Amino acid sequence: MSMNIVATEVHNVYLNEVSKMPVIKMPVRVVKHDVFKYLGYKTLKDQKRSPLLEKEIDKALYTALSIIKPHASYDYFNFSIDKENMKVIFKEGPIFSGKYIIEKLEKAEKIAAVFLTVGDQIEKRSADYFSNGDYLTGLIYDAIGSVALYDLKSNFFRKLCERARLAGNGLTMGLSPGSDGWPIEDQTSLFKLLDGESIGVTLKESMMMTPVKTISVVYGIGKELAIPDEDHNCGKCNLKNCQFRSKPNIN
Numbered sequence: 001m002s003m004n005i006v007a008t009e010v011h012n013v014y015l016n017e018v019s020k021m022p023v024i025k026m027p028v029r030v031v032k033h034d035v036f037k038y039l040g041y042k043t044l045k046d047q048k049r050s051p052l053l054e055k056e057i058d059k060a061l062y063t064a065l066s067i068i069k070p071h072a073s074y075d076y077f078n079f080s081i082d083k084e085n086m087k088v089i090f091k092e093g094p095i096f097s098g099k100y101i102i103e104k105l106e107k108a109e110k111i112a113a114v115f116l117t118v119g120d121q122i123e124k125r126s127a128d129y130f131s132n133g134d135y136l137t138g139l140i141y142d143a144i145g146s147v148a149l150y151d152l153k154s155n156f157f158r159k160l161c162e163r164a165r166l167a168g169n170g171l172t173m174g175l176s177p178g179s180d181g182w183p184i185e186d187q188t189s190l191f192k193l194l195d196g197e198s199i200g201v202t203l204k205e206s207m208m209m210t211p212v213k214t215i216s217v218v219y220g221i222g223k224e225l226a227i228p229d230e231d232h233n234c235g236k237c238n239l240k241n242c243q244f245r246s247k248p249n250i251n
Contacts, residue, residue, distance in 0.1 A: 108220030
């Protein structure tokens, strides 16, 4: 895997993909002020108040760049909708359930499903620091992993938008089991559709994935859909204390 540090404030590593589609090589950025935000420093003014913390973040970033391993496993799938039984049905066998996911996909012709992960090394490094009583450094590594995963998802979304636009399609925002009105139990259906183990991603009985810094996302794709301006609408998100929130919840 190649690695490139492009500036003191922005650090890039590169994505490896497992897919039937052509490989896209794209950088995953770790921006220092986003690490500050995840740690509770919401503005640039706040971030300049802690030179000691900035020094510790710089030290952690230097090491983290070599252990962040971004990977994606994804593919496209056709489906049908059974509104009477509230099911989204795939010819491969799995189903999605519930009114929420049907409403989100009813104008779509197919989906793109993806597992995105930055690997398990950064969470192991964070856990090591916690077990040794260095909670600050543990939190910093955890924040770096979260920022990298967040940026990986954003980059993947932008690439998916490019491909949809070239094909004359639009797409939905990202949909993840366990968020909004989609039951988390449908994680099992995603793992039947996609090969998570090829990139080291597995599903626990609790429906939580390992590595921890992993996300599963579904995008509806079709000609009746528009290209969204963003992958996620903070105004409709119920995670009110999210450090990455860009607008207030309006629900």
